[in-house]
Amino acid sequence: MTADVRDIPLSTTGELQAVVGNVGAVPGQDWVIVTRGITRDYDMGGEVVRALRGVDLAVRRNEYVAIMGPSGSGKSTLMNLVGCLDTPTSGENWLNGSLGSDMKDDALARVRNREIGFVFQTFNLLPRATALHNVELPLVYAGVGSAERKKRAVEALERVQLKDRMDHRPNELSGGQRQRVAIARALVKQPAILLADEPTGNLDSATSEEIMRVFEELAAAGQTVIMVTHESEIAAHARRVVVLRDGRISSDERREHFVKRLEK
Amino acid sequence: MPLFEAVRLALAQIRVQKLKSFFTLLGVTIGVMFLIAVVSIVQGMSNYVTNAVAGKFLGVNTATLRSFPNFQTGNVTEAMWRMWMRRPPITIADAYAVRDALPPGAGWAIDDMRWVNAESKYTNGGPQLLAHAATPQLFTIKNLKVTEGRIYNEEEEQLGLPVAVIGVETQQYYFPNVDPIGRDIKIGGLPFRVIGVLDKQGTVFGQPLDRVVYAPFHSAMQRFTGARVNLAGVLVQAPSPAAMDDIQETVTEVMRQRHKLHPSQENDFVVETSASALSAWDKIRGYLVAAGIFLPAIGLVVGGIVIMTIMLVAVAERTREIGIRKSLGARRRDVMAQFLAEATTLSIVGAAIGIGLGFGLSQILSSAFNLPSGVAPWSIVVALALGGGVGIVSGIYPASRASRLDPIVALRSE
Ligand SMILES: Nc1ncnc2c1ncn2[C@@H]1O[C@H](COP(=O)(O)OP(=O)(O)OP(=O)(O)O)[C@@H](O)[C@H]1O
Ligand SMILES: [Mg+2]
Numbered sequence: 001m002t003a004d005v006r007d008i009p010l011s012t013t014g015e016l017q018a019v020v021g022n023v024g025a026v027p028g029q030d031w032v033i034v035t036r037g038i039t040r041d042y043d044m045g046g047e048v049v050r051a052l053r054g055v056d057l058a059v060r061r062n063e064y065v066a067i068m069g070p071s072g073s074g075k076s077t078l079m080n081l082v083g084c085l086d087t088p089t090s091g092e093n094w095l096n097g098s099l100g101s102d103m104k105d106d107a108l109a110r111v112r113n114r115e116i117g118f119v120f121q122t123f124n125l126l127p128r129a130t131a132l133h134n135v136e137l138p139l140v141y142a143g144v145g146s147a148e149r150k151k152r153a154v155e156a157l158e159r160v161q162l163k164d165r166m167d168h169r170p171n172e173l174s175g176g177q178r179q180r181v182a183i184a185r186a187l188v189k190q191p192a193i194l195l196a197d198e199p200t201g202n203l204d205s206a207t208s209e210e211i212m213r214v215f216e217e218l219a220a221a222g223q224t225v226i227m228v229t230h231e232s233e234i235a236a237h238a239r240r241v242v243v244l245r246d247g248r249i250s251s252d253e254r255r256e257h258f259v260k261r262l263e264k
Numbered sequence: 265m266p267l268f269e270a271v272r273l274a275l276a277q278i279r280v281q282k283l284k285s286f287f288t289l290l291g292v293t294i295g296v297m298f299l300i301a302v303v304s305i306v307q308g309m310s311n312y313v314t315n316a317v318a319g320k321f322l323g324v325n326t327a328t329l330r331s332f333p334n335f336q337t338g339n340v341t342e343a344m345w346r347m348w349m350r351r352p353p354i355t356i357a358d359a360y361a362v363r364d365a366l367p368p369g370a371g372w373a374i375d376d377m378r379w380v381n382a383e384s385k386y387t388n389g390g391p392q393l394l395a396h397a398a399t400p401q402l403f404t405i406k407n408l409k410v411t412e413g414r415i416y417n418e419e420e421e422q423l424g425l426p427v428a429v430i431g432v433e434t435q436q437y438y439f440p441n442v443d444p445i446g447r448d449i450k451i452g453g454l455p456f457r458v459i460g461v462l463d464k465q466g467t468v469f470g471q472p473l474d475r476v477v478y479a480p481f482h483s484a485m486q487r488f489t490g491a492r493v494n495l496a497g498v499l500v501q502a503p504s505p506a507a508m509d510d511i512q513e514t515v516t517e518v519m520r521q522r523h524k525l526h527p528s529q530e531n532d533f534v535v536e537t538s539a540s541a542l543s544a545w546d547k548i549r550g551y552l553v554a555a556g557i558f559l560p561a562i563g564l565v566v567g568g569i570v571i572m573t574i575m576l577v578a579v580a581e582r583t584r585e586i587g588i589r590k591s592l593g594a595r596r597r598d599v600m601a602q603f604l605a606e607a608t609t610l611s612i613v614g615a616a617i618g619i620g621l622g623f624g625l626s627q628i629l630s631s632a633f634n635l636p637s638g639v640a641p642w643s644i645v646v647a648l649a650l651g652g653g654v655g656i657v658s659g660i661y662p663a664s665r666a667s668r669l670d671p672i673v674a675l676r677s678e
Contacts (some may be wrong), residue, residue, distance in 0.1 A: 085591060085671045106595050113593020124588045124675065128280060140269055141593040185592070 021058075027094050032193050032224050033059035033082055038091030038101070039247075040077050051077040053247035054091065059193070059226060064219035066235035067228045069244035075228045076197055078244065082226065083118060083195045084111045096192045113141050117186025117194045121201035123178045125170040125185075131157065132166040135185045142189065156184040160214055176207035183214060187223075194218065196227040200234055212237045232262055270605030277578075277606055278613065288574045289614030292654055295563025296615045296647045300622025302556030305629060306549060308637035313545045314538075323406045325505055326371075327512050327537045329354060329362060329498040329519065334536060351532045353494035358522060362498055365518045370511055371501030373401035374481050376491040382438060382477065383450040390437030395451055396478045397485040403429075403478075405501045413445045413460035416480055424482035428456035431474035432464050449477060452488045508537065564650060567614065568658040575607050575662035586666050587674025596667040603666050607659025608652055615651025619644055 021027060027034040040052040051074045059065055067075050080086040081093055084100045087108070092101045096115050103111065117138075118124075125134045135153040144152070157163045160180040170178050179199060186194055196215070200208035208231075216237060219225050227238060235241050241258040243251045253261075278285040328334070332348035356374070363372045380395040402408070403415045416427050428449055435444050439458075448455035456479050465473035479485035489496070502511040512535045519533050579586070586599055594602075623639065630637035 080672050083591075085675075106597075109590065109593050109595040109598075112591060118591050120675070124584075124591070126585060126588060128276070137589070138592045141589075141595070141598060 023092065026097060027058070029097070030060050031058055031094070032061050032063075032096055033057065033226070034094040035078075035082065035088075036092050038078075038081055038088040038093055040074070040081060040086070041089045051247055052081070052088070055244075055247070055249055057082075057242065057249065057252075059224065061192075061224055062219075062222050063240060064215070064225045064238045065227070065240045065242060066238035067226065067242045067244060068230070068232070068235050069250075071230075073244040074247040075244055077247075079195050079197050079226070079228055082193075083116045084108045085118075109141075113138055114189065115192040117183075117189070117191040119179065119182050119186050119194065119196035119199045121198035123170070123175075123182045123202070125178060125181055127170050130167050130169055131162060131173065131181045131184075134170070134181055135166075135188050138185065138189045152188055153184075156188040157181070159187065160184045174207070175203050176210050179203065179207075179211055180214065183211075183218075187218070193224045193226060196225065198228050198230065200229065200231070208234065232258075236262075267601070267605065270602050271609055273602060274606035274609035278610060284574065285610060285613075288571055288610055289567075289617065291563055291567025291570045292611050292614035292651055293567075293618040293621065295560040295567055296618025296651060297622040297625060298563060299556065299560035299647055299650070300619050300643055301625040301629065302552065302559070303640050303643040304623065304626040304637045305635055306552045306556060307640040307643075308626075308630060309552075309635065310545070310549060311638045312636040314542065323499060323501060324538070325502045325508055326405055327500050327502075327508065327515060327535050329358075329500070329515055330496065330534050330536060331494060331532075333534045352523060354498060354533065356491065356495065358519065359495060359498045361522060362500065362515055362518050365514050366500060366511070367507075367514070369503040370507075371401055371405045371499070373399045373405050373499045374491075374495060375399075375402050375497045375499055376481065376486060376489040377496045378489040380451055380488050382434075384438040384448065386439050386442050386447070387437065390434075391475060393434055393451075394476045395485060395489055396476060397481045397483065397489045397491055398478055399481045402499065405499050408465075409463050410460040411463045412443075413458070415460055416478075421480040421482055424480055424484070426454065426456045426483050426485075427459045427479065429460040429462060429478040430458055431462050431476040433472060433474040434477055435461050437475075451477065451479075451485065454484050456483070456485070508539075512537065560650075564654050567611070568654040571607055571611055571655065572658040572662060575603060575659055576665070578606070579603065579662050579666040582666075583669060583674045583677040586669050587671050587677070590669070590671035591675060599669075600663045600667040603663035604656060604659045607663065608655030611655030611658070612648060612651045615647050618651070619647050622647075 021034065021036070023036050035055055035057045037054045037056060038052055039050065039054055042049040042051055055074075055078060057078075067078065069075050077086075081088050081100075082095070084095060084103065085108075087103070088101050092099055094100065095111060098111065100108065100111065125131075126137070129137075132150070132153050135156050136149045139149040139152060154163060154166065157166050160183050162177060162180050162184065165173060165177060170181070173181065183194075183199075199215075200211055203211060212234065215225060215227065219239075225238075227234075229235050236255060236259055239255050241251075241253060241255060242249055331351045331354050359374050366372055375396055375398040377394055377396045377398075379392045382390065382393045396402070400416055400418060400421050408415075410429065413429075415429055416425070420427055430438075430444060430449065434449070438444070438449055439447065444458040444461060446457065446459075448457055450456070456477070462474070462476070467473060481491070486492070500511055500515055502508045515535050516531065520531065523532055525532065589599060589602075626637040629635060
């Protein structure tokens, strides 16, 4: 199969067209994420909550994307689908050339382990494990031997400047340090994409900036990043901003255009 | 997830939650403790009885021809006793007829005995002694050894010399503070020269085995033991355990012919073996073992239920941890393995503690009630396997619940 998704042209207004190709077509190698009309309904005891109502999104390798939108607009739901923690009610989501919406439990687990690094608002570190052990976890599930595991975990902690804290438990670390451990853990397997759901949501503004600098460096080094945030200052660090409203994409534009629009 | 990882995790969990783990382990620990204690007491008694009856009293691979049984399971009724008393005696001629029919390699000895009074110059008196008029092969068959002096030989037997081999209690009572070797002990007024002292035998079923005196069968001792009336025992020893049946058969055939028994008539004598004597013990042991399995079984079932409950609580408490692990790529089987390993490790640790306590308990019981106790290695293996089995069985349901959690729901839980 040939790739139908071509280089997405930027319109004069700066908006990105959601050109995601035809249903069933395998995206080209450049495309890490492609979703085609994905929906996600939650059945709340008879009442159906339509969290996503058809989202087309394509993210290229090395992109740094922010997703914004009001509370309840479906940002987290979209991240979970993109990250193969969940499967859509309808539509398809591709991750690095494989079709996540078709996968069964074990395959999803394998994709999460190999292709995705998650960073959460609440850090989600194991409280009783040291920073080092937390970072080693994805390698444990990949079946990496303990010596190699430790070596790679230390390297990942070095990248976020926390090597000297590797024997500390989460409760002995500051919020910013905890989030950096979480980032190290997300990066340790060199995932195709780093997904961050409100990574600065629990941090003060100075610490948020510190985390944003880490993201900046990663993006500069070629890491593909998708980050959900409420704050436009945080979103302004990304190079592309997607806005969700009521389970649909309401805008998808370059940072410069987004910032200009804000200033108006 | 590798097994080692899962077990390490489980041990860490136990360390963190010491008190809870302790209560979790309690059921399995108690079950295993009783198992080990009961088994080692039963084993100890079994060793004791086997040693005492088979080794000392009757001899290994040995059958004893007697007119009525020495060991009887169940009560001896008046009628049985009267019937036994009417039986023809075992005669000296019978003993030789048996000897001549034995296959090569078999052992044979006459051992006639009776309680007698004794005297010596070195004391004013002492208890009765069990006097044996026995051929010297008896010492070989019963594996009796001297600590001092020697055993009488075939020549002394043939000549019927008045020599004696005594037990240590006999020595204590009749030769206090003197070396008995070369000195006389008097039975029925006749002197027997002591030539050997046997090593200590202890007591079996309350019978002092050291309050004895042995003299050649052809010596005057046979007068005092009443050998001409009815021999107390003719011993035959098979060369191997497998040959026991044959040799019993041979003895039985010889005696039936000599007593001219019709095929329809029952034996009017017994050929007693340690196996027949031990059958009484086997019955008692059966009850003990049944109790020894029933009590621990209750403990293990209760222990299993406790572990299952605690594991369900643990799964609920650690839902978020499960979500985190799943988000990092843990598959169902990884989560399953983690909780199964935890339940199994818990329960094996419980079993290990139970093994320790069980041996402690059996030591305490054996010293408090003067019971023998013995370690049965198989009981340790069984206890550990049972512990592991209980862990796996009681861990399956909680572990599969954990493994089926939806990662998003799990991540959201508090
Ligand atoms: N597991 C669930 N069960 C039922 N409804 C859900 C579930 N998860 C999300 N929803 C609903 O779906 C909609 C989208 O939720 P989502 O968490 O994706 O929003 P969000 O944009 O991340 O909001 P926030 O900014 O508050 O995090 C909401 O109406 C929410 O109530
Ligand atoms: Mg959200």
